[in-house]
Amino acid sequence: MHARTLEAPATVGSSEVRELLKVERLTKKYGEHTAIADISFTVHEGEFVVLIGPSGAGKSTLLRSINRMIEPTSGHVWFDGMQVDALDKKGLRELRRKIGMIFQHYNLVDRLSVIENVLHGRLGYKSILTGSLGMYQAQEKERAMELITMLGLEEHTYKRADQLSGGQKQRVGIARALIQNPRLLLGDEPIASLDPKAAKTIMDYLKSIAHTLNISMIISLHQVQVALTYADRVLAVRQGRIVYDGLPRDLSLERVRDIYGADAGDLIIDTGDRHVD
């Protein structure tokens, strides 16, 4: 486990790793209330970024502002050469195809089979007609089967999504995101509804996908311990602002306490074992 945090392949600022995402002074206000304020950071190719922060800090808002599921109030986002905030409707679809997203509640269509849910990830590439009729090419179906197999779901290919366990549902969510051929994967607390064992499986999958397929990840998490174990880099937000951006090993107990403020009580136990040795 320790070995992994030390791997840190994408050293910030390293010249051979390309920048994939650049967020500049991003702000989202709901009326008077500021959900995120003045957020700037960059993400490199294949980098595994974990976003932490107490609930209400603005994690969901930040993630959704990147693919404009939420329209930011001001600031800029550049992704893979596109200026996200300036995209028209067509450009936005192109952007979203390149960014996969997974969710706390999986957001699958319960009544449809695993393979149908996975193929939904291809709808971004379809015209109104082929998309509405659900016409998928043989290649796309084969890719879906590969991903299903890769995520260990082959026995469940034709099962309805509502018959799966939470961990299996999240793997379907991952497959649906991967079939988009994304460059970046956004995860909004993808393991928050899972038991520890299923959570570990999902995190292991995400980590190996990031490294072998060179897909960058921004995953928001509640558990600091898990964040420190898997992250190449940790971004911490509090009250809409970035309060830490750096390597997990430099994140001290005091900083964590700072980030979580009054909620820190139970989290200290979580981080405890790492800091003891």
Place this chain on the structure above:
Amino acid sequence: MIGFFLILLIIVYGSQWVTAFSFIDGIASIPKALSWLVGNFYPTEKSLQKIPTILTKLVETLLLSIAAATVGAFFALFSAIFGARPTAFSKPLALFSRGLATLFRNIDVAAWSMILLFSFGQSALTGFFALFFASFGFLTRVFMETIDEVGLGAVEALRATGAGYWPIVFQAILPASQPLMISWTLFMIETNIRSAVLVGILTGSGVGFTFDLYYKNMNYNAAGLTIVFIAATILLLDRASNMIRRAIL
């Protein structure tokens, strides 16, 4: 608590007064009506001869109820898609379709049939449109609720993949809500048959009119037989609907 019962008592007494309703007469009418029912549920030879007429009209009423519910469901589907939160794409359109559904739902079928009598007279179209409007209003509302319940998560996920509006509707919203929508449509058919009897009495069409004729001519054996056939149809339909529901839900 005492205040509550006092208010209730006042309401009951007031209602009794304005409607000239008497509990004693009401209770007294029950045994008489029930003995009438028992007395007239026995078919006589003469009333049995009416069976072909009754059946023809019953089939017509059944078809009318199915057609109104089916066409109503078709239009309600679009109206619900435009009006439900996860799928609404234009605020004015959403408000319009919600308003339209509320309007159609809140005018009772009986009222609709009296309104439509002016345009379609005693033709089957009066009944069709009355049932269709009521079906459209009711189904729009329950379809909207269905979409609201199944929709948000999946719509968010598919929007995030870059999928367009109609593919999301056809590939996520519809498959997810189809079973409930079919179930509600079956419920609507059953409701429509009951309403059709009423509309028939009011506008002179279908099996309601057949019943009314026997009833007014005091041919109670034939009227009773008509009731038996109507009740049997509704019970059978209920059975069939439940079988379908079990298979699809």
Place this chain on the structure above:
Amino acid sequence: MSLDKSESIQNIVTQSGRLAASGRSIKVKPLSKSRLTMRITMIALAALTIYGFFVFDYKNISPWQGTIDMLTNFKTMFLSPHLAHLTFWEGAYAIVVTLAMAVLTTLISAFLAFFLALFAAQNLSNHTVARSIQAVAAFIRSIPTVLWVLIFAISAGLGSVAAIVGMSFHSISYLTKAYAESFEEMDQGLIEALRATGAHWWHIVFQAVLPMSLTYLISWTFMRFEINFGVSVAMGAAAGAGGIGFDMFMASAFYHDLREVGAITYYILVVAFLLEMLSLRMKSAVRGKMI
């Protein structure tokens, strides 16, 4: 573990070309029983609808001309309503009569249905008794309200007595089913716990069953009240029970006064809107359980 996965993912990546070349066809939409049933149901409904349109008795009325008439009539009705055969206050009083019929029907049925439902709920009653009550209720529901009213009119004469008793018949069976279902959904543990203490059955009913299911009972009752308002309008027209429905029937069938029908429709709409707004909150508790 993560190493295994990396390998398997690596394999998949390199294999994908080979797999694509194999060209086996993959089924996406397997035809399950549920899908097949839905498809058959929809096709059957569509076919019956089309068949229906061929055999309906149109009585020489052209659907197109009628539809155009309908739209012009709507315009006249709703844009220039007037009252000719009754004053504004007479109309308001008629609405009150209609509401009063609905109130009486609803209260009578709620009261009786509560006790019937106690015996019709599987968890509170004897299995045979519950089954029998449910069966009788289903039979009563299968006869449309208007027929009940007309049956009672034979003994009580056309009017409010027949209307309210007839409406109550249907209403009681509806509420009995709804209430019984609310009781059956209750937490079984509490009832058993009370039973274990030797509590009397009626104590259980009034100390546990009623308080726990009260919100459901109230929302069902209000929902039925809304329905009963519509039914009262209809019975006023079809069974001479008085109220706004009767005035509408007269305006439509006797005076052929389109604009008065429009005015009366507005009366009905206003009350129906108010009732719907009132019940919107209450209903959320039982939404979707009507099927």
